[in-house]
Amino acid sequence: MALAIVRLRHLFAVVMLSGIYSLLSAGIFVQLDAVDVAFTEAAVGAGITTILMLGTLALTTDIERPPVQRQWLPLVVVLATGAALIYGTLDLPLLGDPNAPANLHVAPRYIEESGQEVGVPNIVTSVLASYRGYDTLGEVTVIFTAGVGVLVLLGGTRRRRQGKDRT
């Protein structure tokens, strides 16, 4: 799927493929027990991102010009980085290992105590809204900043265009 996105030059098809890719990754998340993440990925990744990209294509163009420069340098860099990363994975814990370091630090406490402390059966919700509430506040700030940025970038052009019409 990703390789098809690399090759295709018709941007409409690229955007559609990336939407399908998001939906597939949501399926992977369900398989890995992350149902909340899967909901968000399907709604936000496959839905909103695709709509935003289609909007951009409507405002710009949907055919990519064939590349002019040679592509061996990026390919070499990518292969070297990929080989280094694969070498790095050989020391990582196996998939599903209950004694992996990531699963031993604070997670057992969340699983055992959050039922009494917060009272919400969904542990992801209690961590998101209660234990890591400041994180979520920061996330809202980021979204607000991005929204303001988009409005400034796109709202300014409309005003300029109206000014041109008047003259």
Add this chain to the structure above:
Amino acid sequence: MIEPGLYNYWIVVILMMAGFFIVMSHGNLVKKIVGLNIFQTSVFILYISLSKVSDATAPILDEAYSEYSNPLPHVLILTAIVVGVATSALGLALIVRIREAYGTVEEDEVIAQDPDL
């Protein structure tokens, strides 16, 4: 059922490198954003696969289960997905502005029109 192994990391590396290659080798700005999204999703899969515990269930408390997957990476990735959409939206708005200013979304044509860049 999920087999133990390292293959989850290899899938992540392949996806990550595909996204990285798109970002580096393509001059079209929309395609660069798509490449960034692929890269991003591969990192999400990395985190979620780290949190998987075999024979466990989704982290929703219930009398019938005692083993749950690690909920903390789920929370972090939930935040990251939403932030990722915000940044893509900002990038796409920038592309629309670049198109209005230069009449193109190809990187090298923009550079050719503006020798100062």
